[in-house]
Amino acid sequence: MTAALEVAVTRHIGTFTLDVSFRVDSGTSVLFGPSGTGKSLTLALIAGLIRPDTGTISISGRVVTDCARRIDVTPQDRRIGMVFQDGLLLPHRSVIDNVALAVRQVKGRRARRTVARSWLERVGAAGLADRRPATLSGGQRQRVALARGLAGDPSLVLLDEPLSALDLEVRREMRAAIREVITSSGVPAVLVTHDAEEAEELGDVIIAYDDGRVTGTRPVARTESPERRDDDSHRTESA
């Protein structure tokens, strides 16, 4: 089976070196580790926002980055969706516009809006369509950002600390929403977090990061209820 994502890259920034290699299949993979270990940088490389120094990246079997062969597909043409920590909704456009602007599989304003509206419904934000981003709460903003990330029919969705800017209460509520929407969409996801609880609840696979390297990969056992919240059992072990 073709991997949803294959990454083998290096990138130097100042004294920091990122040197990672992993492979992701369907479901949600979590890049987990402390801050400053290169998780978000990895997402930026996958999205094509930053170029690696060496290595290759392929999404659904399609090579989007290959430094040796000078392949570097633009972010626009990678068919990815991205959800940023603070949403990064366009502040001068309505919620529905923000989502509709990301729809690329259909042509025409009306058709794009129809797709956008159905995604807003799926994330539970249908009532916010005509609002401006500045009037949304943190949780609402991230719901809209999630809809926007998935609305373009991407082959991969990247979530960069999507819940870190939220209050604890909202975060718990949003975890369930994210898990449900991504699972039902069937789009493979890569999620970055430094929160162990979040990694356990959202991930099917956890890829542990430390100091610019992958220190281990392990599947998450889904036998127990995801409601469980005793923190000790959530430590990530290196494989």
Added chain:
Amino acid sequence: MKRKHSFWPTPSGRQKVAALVGVAVLGLGLGFGVAHLAAGYIAYWGVVSGPFLLTLRVASAAMLIAGVTGVAGGYLLAKGRFPGRGLLETVGSLPIILPPTVMGYYLLEVLSPGTRVGGLLTRVVGHTLIYNSAGCVIAAGVAAFPFCMRAARAAIEGVDPALELAARTMGMPEWRVALVVTLPLARRGIGAGLTIGSARALGEYGATLIVGGDIDGRTRTLSLAILDSFTTPERDTMILILVLMGAMAMTGVGLLARSPR
């Protein structure tokens, strides 16, 4: 705001009525006075209307050109690394630095049919570009261009690049990122540049005098008409011109202050 104790005692109802009547009488008196003066100056409209309308036409055409090229230039300076970048930045800013008369002299060199470049230009366009309203438009446009370009550049550089990255991940090609994200978010700064540029175009004097020639009825703009009104018996027309310019300036400042976020 919290209520504060006023230095003035709270007025009674009767005092309020008296104050209102006083203000009304003052206002009426002022209104009649202004109307009386205005009636006198409306007689000069016949003399001033030509230069006034010419100025509006020249400034609009100049701003159409300077606005589009200035914003495009500012966008390139803010975003691009390209050959000639330093040249665009320097030459594009010259009209701010150089005295307008010097700018006018350079323009005359470039536009006059007698020179090599000017001769070629004249043949391409089909008519001369000096001593007619085209010359005035070029002079005003060149004067306004740097304000448009520099303001646009600063405003575009002020747009959060993360939003542009987000737009790229949404699949927007670069030209759509510019039209949908960058320019709308920079609109306030661009608007300020266009307003100042318009003011500069409306008030352009030195280069317009040299390239346009101050021909009555053809190239005499309001700014030129002011000096002219000193030297003719109709000196009072100047006052009407000043009133018109004041009104235009205040409209511009008002629009600038009201422009949305």
